[in-house]
Amino acid sequence: MSHQPRRLGWLAILVGSALLAAAGPALAGEPKVVLVTFDGVRWQDIFRGADPKLVDDPAYVNPDIKADVVGPPYVDVPDRGAALTPFLHEVVARQGVLIGDRDKGECAKVANDLWFSYPGYNEFLSGRPDPDLTDNGKTPNPNVTFLEYLQNQPAHHGKVAMVGTWDVFPYIVNTRRTDVPVNEGFHGTYPTDVKTAREGLKLLARRDQQAIYIAFGDTDEFAHAGDYAHYLMAIERGDDFLRQVWDYIQSDPYYRDQTTLMVLTDHGRGETPLAAWREHGSRRAFQLSPTEAPQYNETGVPGSDDVWMAAIGPAVRPDGARAYASGGCAHSAQVAASLLTALGEDWRAFSHLPGQREAAPPLAFIAPPKN
Ligand SMILES: [Zn+2]
Known part of the structure; x- marks a missing residue:
């Protein structure tokens, strides 16, 4: 100049x-990133939509609810996947990436060996699967998440925040060690997804953040309770929330064309036998907690390490996702480096933090944002 x-x-x-x-x-x-997660949502429900076998089973869906609320919108439709999560199928899959559909040979998995929440959240937030995190207790996370890493840098300090439907999140992000705001706004009460959505949209509307993480939890609660109807409805509400977030992002010059949105789950759930849809966890997980669903102590819940991922925005290169439909596998551990890359950061510096395990590299469909 x-x-x-x-x-x-x-x-x-x-x-x-x-x-x-x-x-x-x-x-x-x-560049900015928004990460949204839904706890324990199966790839089967995202891609195949509502499972008629579960909907027809009165153990999982009350027949009255089935006739009025679940059958017509979710089952008696030409494309069940698109009917349940229309934003993911009609917008994200077309303009970005939606992977994890085993019916198309796609692969996305967690790399941790437990297949439940704390190990899953730690894995994608820190990029460092940790075999020593063996329960969902309120243990301060020894691993540095990408949120903490950003918050510790002068260029990003104060521009990182999270809201989530689980009172363990302040420990997973380790707010004792770092000052990433978690659940600001409803601290002290047990949150629900409704509050999380409201606080998440408020956080977005402040227009002073660069990395926002919004974590929903109702899906896992309803699944463990065996309530497939409400599990489906929570997924549909989640998809609609994503549409609101994306519409907001693309309508506001603070975010428009500068913001990459990633969507994940922390683990999958079972598929066979039919009752396994309620549960998740590896054989090791059930051996560590033998009183929880003891029928799985010897086998774990096979397939509950299978996850799905979605991404849209200026850091997303849809061609890169082909690697995960032809023998390669995307791992949740790659998300932390992916989001740092989407912010234009060098993920290798994050990977080589002193006293920390190395972090997994970015996903093949993420590159530094154009411009
Ligand atoms: Zn669970």
Whole structure:
């Protein structure tokens, strides 16, 4: 700019200031990421939609609810996957990436060997699967998450926040060691997904953040309770929330075309026998907690390490996802490095933190954002 004539320089400053004013406070023009997760949602339900065998079983769906609320919208439709999660199928899969459909030979898995929540959240937030995290207790996480890593950098400090439907999240993000705000707004009460959605949208509307994580939990609660109807409805509400988030992102110059949205689950669930849809966990997990669903102590719940992933935005390269439909497998552990890459950060610096395990590399469909 220094070689330009003085008048042109002033013009550039004026135009630049006008653009900044229109786009909101600082950070307009900077890459941003929004991560949204749904606890324990199976790939089967995302891609195949509602399972008629579960819907027809009165143990899992009250026949009155089936006739009125579940059958017509979720089962008696030409494309059950798109009927349950229309935003994921009609927008994300077409403009970005939606992977994990075993019926198409796609592979996405957790890399941890337990297949339940704390190990799953630690894995994708820190990029470091940890065999020593063996329960869902309120244990401060020894592993550094990408949120903590960003918060510790002057360039990103104060621009990282999370809301989530689980009172263990402050421990998984280790708010004792770092000051990433978690569940600001409803701290002290047990949250539900409704509160999480409300606080998540408020956080987004503040327009002063660069990395936002919104974590939903109702799906896992309803599944463990054996309530397939409410599990399906929680998934549909979740998909609609994603549409609201994406519409907001693309309507606000603070976020538009600068924001990568990633969507995940922390683990899958079983498929056979039919009752296994309620549960998840590896053989090791059930051996560590033998009183929890003892019928799985010897086998675990096969397939509950199978997950799905979705991503849309300027860091997403859909062609890269082909690797995971032709023999390769995407792992949840790759998400932390992916989100740092989407922010234009060098994930290798995060991977080589002193005293930490190395983090997994980014997913093949994520690259530094264009511009
Ligand atoms: Zn669970």
